[in-house]
Amino acid sequence: MHASRLAEQFETIEKQEHAARLAMWVFLGSETLLFGALFALYGAYRVMYEGEFVESLHHNDVLLGTTNTVILITSSFTVALAIHFVRASRSGLAALMLGVSTLFGAAFLVVKFTEYAAHVREGVLPAGMYSLAAGQQPPGGAIIGATLYWLMTGLHALHVVAGMILLAVVGIGCARKVYSAERYVAVENAGLYWHLVDLVWIFLWPLFYLTD
Amino acid sequence: MLHAHVTTPKLVIAWLSLLFFTFISFGASRLGLGGWEIGIALGISVVKSLIVLFIFMHLVEQRFANRLIVILTFLFIVLAVSLTSTDPLTRRTFPPRPDPAAHPYP
Numbered sequence: 001m002h003a004s005r006l007a008e009q010f011e012t013i014e015k016q017e018h019a020a021r022l023a024m025w026v027f028l029g030s031e032t033l034l035f036g037a038l039f040a041l042y043g044a045y046r047v048m049y050e051g052e053f054v055e056s057l058h059h060n061d062v063l064l065g066t067t068n069t070v071i072l073i074t075s076s077f078t079v080a081l082a083i084h085f086v087r088a089s090r091s092g093l094a095a096l097m098l099g100v101s102t103l104f105g106a107a108f109l110v111v112k113f114t115e116y117a118a119h120v121r122e123g124v125l126p127a128g129m130y131s132l133a134a135g136q137q138p139p140g141g142a143i144i145g146a147t148l149y150w151l152m153t154g155l156h157a158l159h160v161v162a163g164m165i166l167l168a169v170v171g172i173g174c175a176r177k178v179y180s181a182e183r184y185v186a187v188e189n190a191g192l193y194w195h196l197v198d199l200v201w202i203f204l205w206p207l208f209y210l211t212d
Numbered sequence: 213m214l215h216a217h218v219t220t221p222k223l224v225i226a227w228l229s230l231l232f233f234t235f236i237s238f239g240a241s242r243l244g245l246g247g248w249e250i251g252i253a254l255g256i257s258v259v260k261s262l263i264v265l266f267i268f269m270h271l272v273e274q275r276f277a278n279r280l281i282v283i284l285t286f287l288f289i290v291l292a293v294s295l296t297s298t299d300p301l302t303r304r305t306f307p308p309r310p311d312p313a314a315h316p317y318p
Binding site for chain 2: 080192
């Protein structure tokens, strides 16, 4: 079985899997740098428009944000359990854990979109669409704050959707016994992607919800 | 090659400590510590990400090459964020920032 899935350029399956894992880490590194650029913008604009920037964060619901933090941390835990089970050749349990994690992802999106809906009702929208109740113009720093909020959490939500698709695909693979203790690097890499989604939120949560 | 091995109890402890740090982070943010607030919150986030990286992402049992990528990514982000923020913090020019009132949105 090993011989059939060993690509020509690798001597051993271990080297092939190390290459797959290393490539995933490089990809995750580049993804993180994409968010890193946005974090840099956040830092610069926050110090530039101190009070005004923070004004836009007052609209965020700390309770919803914290709920989402707990949801994502727990989903990361269930994904880690899934990897643990697939390594022990308990593919059925791994599939279950991946299914649960995908549902946690969906729960995260439901909470996030509940919050987005509230923002839309209040008129807290990106750039020129941001308007206050009385039709007044919000201060410039608040507009930048709201724009970065939508951009960063929106980009993160897209990553949640991508992660859910990956988890569902490897979850189905586990249920069909495609993956086992001998072959699980794809499950591991999908899991790594999900953990990155969690890592980004670990930083978005304090920046947009706690420090207002 | 596998020196350290991530076991189920370790995963459970990692999860519980992540929830604990989330609670601490939330609590610290309610104290009204002013300027320290953001530093403390980010410090706790760094601790939480180390737990996710080393235990959940199994970095503890992987080769150094994978760790090197994490170290470099972290350094690049620290560099980008600190240099970009230091510029407006240390400006001695006038005006210190663009005046949005001069060019309001239509």
